[in-house]
Amino acid sequence: MPVIDVAANLHRVRQEIDDACAAAGREPSEVRLLPVSKTHPPELLTAAYDAGARLLGENRVQEAAEKAEHFATERPDLRWAMIGHLQTNKARQVAGFADEFHALDSLKIARALHRALHEEDRTLDVFVQVNSSAEPQKFGLAPEEVPDVVGELAELSTLRVRGLMTVAVQRDAGTGDAPVAACFGRMVELRDALPEHLCGRELSMGMSGDLALAIAHGATTVRVGQAVFGARDSR
Ligand SMILES: *Cc1c(COP(=O)(O)O)cnc(C)c1O
Numbered sequence: 001m002p003v004i005d006v007a008a009n010l011h012r013v014r015q016e017i018d019d020a021c022a023a024a025g026r027e028p029s030e031v032r033l034l035p036v037s038k039t040h041p042p043e044l045l046t047a048a049y050d051a052g053a054r055l056l057g058e059n060r061v062q063e064a065a066e067k068a069e070h071f072a073t074e075r076p077d078l079r080w081a082m083i084g085h086l087q088t089n090k091a092r093q094v095a096g097f098a099d100e101f102h103a104l105d106s107l108k109i110a111r112a113l114h115r116a117l118h119e120e121d122r123t124l125d126v127f128v129q130v131n132s133s134a135e136p137q138k139f140g141l142a143p144e145e146v147p148d149v150v151g152e153l154a155e156l157s158t159l160r161v162r163g164l165m166t167v168a169v170q171r172d173a174g175t176g177d178a179p180v181a182a183c184f185g186r187m188v189e190l191r192d193a194l195p196e197h198l199c200g201r202e203l204s205m206g207m208s209g210d211l212a213l214a215i216a217h218g219a220t221t222v223r224v225g226q227a228v229f230g231a232r233d234s235r
Helices: 006-024 042-050 061-072 088-097 107-120 143-153 178-193 211-216
Strands: 032-035 055-058 079-082 100-104 124-129 159-165 202-204 221-224
Touching: 006 032, 006 042, 006 211, 032 055, 042 061, 055 061, 061 079, 061 088, 088 107, 100 107, 100 159, 107 124, 107 143, 107 159, 124 143, 143 159, 143 178, 159 178, 178 202, 178 211, 202 221, 211 221
Parallel strands: 032 221, 055 079, 079 100, 100 124, 124 159, 159 202
Antiparallel strands: none
């Protein structure tokens, strides 16, 4: 089994982020690295923590809840961002431990989260997921649905809308960067068209394969799995 040096990987990815910021004329402090630890065992998460990570991304509720419980006593300052589509019947569980939710894609899930958060006396930072590539297999709201949803979210006091999130189209050697860049460009346009008091200015976009391009377009959080923790079994 290959040994994964999580600390070295985090350092290298951070360097890549800083270089992308320099190239784009942006401040490195404007871009946050969210390491995505889904599928990986607690040892690798501990290595990330020891290297300074205090927020980790997960996409399956059961797995995330178990990890959160595992780390709660010894590393209580480790926080959790849920980055995957959520079913309504899991909202209560997520409301109990998550600090951020990057895949808000319906009012139904928003209301379920709000009810649970209200009872727990907690709040949740959320990013509204947009299907910027219009691929049918992708989660997220169509861009034209976003203004109405964001308007309704203002009624839900436990949810703090920090901005928008997307998973861009997969880069293809044949077509190059243009289709990916078009996804990121759509996100910027959409964000800029939304009133600031309803939707934060943040953009959660960019992954291991497209983070520099996302930063060039204004990403404020990049969600990076493989480049930090190594390859996953397919998912
Ligand atoms: C898994 C995942 C990531 C990280 O992807 P990598 O290619 O491993 O960097 C980012 N965002 C979401 C929504 C994911 O599910």
